[in-house]
Each structure stands twice: as structure tokens, then as C-alpha cells.
Amino acid sequence: MVSKHEEAGLSNDDLLKMYETMLTARRVDERMWLLNRAGKIPFVISCQGQEAAQVGAAFALDNQKDYIAPYYRDLGVVLHFGMTPKDLMLSAFAKAEDPNSGGRQMPGHFGQKKNRILTGSSPVTTQLPHAVGVALAGKMKKKDFITFTTLGEGSSNQGDFHEGLNFAGVHKLPIITMVENNKYAISVPYDRQVASKNVSDRAAGYGMPGVTIDGNDPIEVYKHVKAAADRARNGEGPSLIETVSERMTAHSSDDDHRQYRSADELAAQKEKDPILLFGAYLKENNIMDDALEADINTRIMAIVNEATDYAENAAYAEPEHALKYVYAEQGGNE
Secondary structure (H helix, E strand, O other), rough: OOHHHHHOOHHHHHHHHHHHHHHHHHHHHHHHHHHHHHHOOOOOOOOOOOHHHHHHHHOOOOOOOEEOOOOOOHHHHHOOOOHHHHHHOOOOHHOOOOOOOOOOOOOOOOHHHHOOOOOOOOOOOHHHHHEEEEEEEEHHHOOOOOOEEEOHHHHHHHHHHHHHHHHHHHHHOOOOEEEEOOOOEOOEEEHOOOOOOOHHHHHHHHHEEEEEEEEOOOOHHHHHHHHHHHHHHHOOOOOEEEEOOOOOOOOOOOOHHHHHOHHHHHHHHHHHOOHHHHHHHHHHHHOOOHHHHHHHHHHHHHHHHHHHHHHHHHOOOOOHHHEEEEEEEOOOOO
């Protein structure tokens, strides 16, 4: 019998790479929480519970030519597109070598030109019109790439969401928008944010297909994002994908979700942990055993430890560089 991943066109090696990327995102995230609670870094906004959606989607794209405009939780996406744990830790510690902004931006505000990661901003959903603009430029110049952007379900109520998707639909642009629905916009539950059953129900109004899928299953996410990517590359226009998963942490390190979520709800999330679910799938299909699982974790922890040590000891930016890249410098083109 053909397995689920084989039907999706994924090999055993593909699955192990996906699992390793998911686990790397989780271990980096967990380390950042420890550093925050130890007073060493100021802020964390977490990917825990959403790794399957992020990595499943990222693996369905071409990380050598496509452009991404991720939102602040997307550790799994940016890791697959070339950012390293060291890059992420440099950002968390706000050091001069931080590739996103030289320590100027908050953590989670990704941006890396060499890997085609569009710079993010603090106002939510602003990345969607930017991704649409890049898709338009690619279509006008007949370039062979698509764009991929993500946001939370709370962000789907912003004007940028409507304007970006409407424009993409009208012009049949090669873009995929993925809403990572973790059921809470900070403390506001889904049913107080959106009147429709699913965010994807809105797709029809923008003239594009929309689908809601299980965000805890990276194979299912891969399958749907790959189909949307094929559509975009074939000139068939944009797609809206909604992945439903769990936010396994508070909104950020400045939030206490115990104030608005019950103990039972928080306990029940553990059964939907995508790392555990995907690990179980790999074992059931004889792709990974306990020994290999331990080996992967050991290798990842060594990388995370090295990244942490390097970033903690790296230099901060010079105070006189506070206005660098803000104003043109005389005699230069910066």
C-alpha cells in the first residue's frame, strides 16, 4: 500500500529533513524562552505548535528562487530558506551581526536579502501587500519565481489583507497566502475575530481558491502548498490556504495566557504537538527509530548550544551607528 507521504511525492529522506527542521525550530524557540526568563534576551514570540504548518509549506516551495514574506512566528519557514540558528540567536540578543537588522529590530522581524526573505515590520499584515508587489514585479518582468506570505488569523481582519488579496486576485499574481490559524489573536479567540466558519471562506470574494487544512500535519500542508505553487507557476493565479494548529505558548514572553485560557485547554494541546505527532508517523512507517531520534536531537542541541554561545559573546553595535541606514551618508551610498 502506498503511504501518505509517497502519495504526496515525498521520500523518506525528505521526511527526515522536514522533521529535523521542525525540531530545530522547536529547540531554538525553547532556548530563547530560557534565555528570556534568565534576563538575557528581552523578548520572544514563539513558533511552538506551528512548526508542521511552517515546514510543510516551506518544503513545497523552491528555496533557491522563490521569495517569502514571513510573519513573526515563522522560524520553520526561515530556517528552510537559509537562516541559521546562529542568525536567529544574534537577532534575539540584538547583536551587531544580526542579519535581519543589525540588532535594530525586535526578534521575529525577519529579513535577509541573500535568501529572498522580505523585511518584516511590527504592524501586522503589512507583509502581505509587499509580497503581492514582489509577485507583480515578477510577473511584469516574466521572472520564474512565486511569492509566499504568512500571517495569523487575527491579522486577516486588517485592511492590508483585503487590499493585498483583492489586487492579487484581479491581476492573477503568482502568490500564496497562508493564514496560520492558532485560534487566538493575543487574547481574543477565533469566534470573536471572524464571523465566517473559516478564514479561507473569504477566498471566493477575491477570485481565488481557498482551503482550510490540518496545520499539525506537515505532509498535508506540503501537498496543498505544492498544488498552490504549481498553480501559481502555471499562471493560474493566487491561492489562500488556512492551516489550523495550536499556539502552545503565550502570545509572547510579555503575555500570560493563563489569564484567558483554561488549564484543561492548555493540557489538551499536548496531544496535538506536531513534533510528537510527526515523530510518531516516522516511527510507524519505519523511517525513524528511537536511536535515530536521539541522534537527531543531540546534533540539533549541539548546534543550538554553539549558536547561543556565539551570539551571547558577540559584539553589540556601536552607539554611533544608531542612525546608520536611516540617513544618507556624505560621500557614500548607504
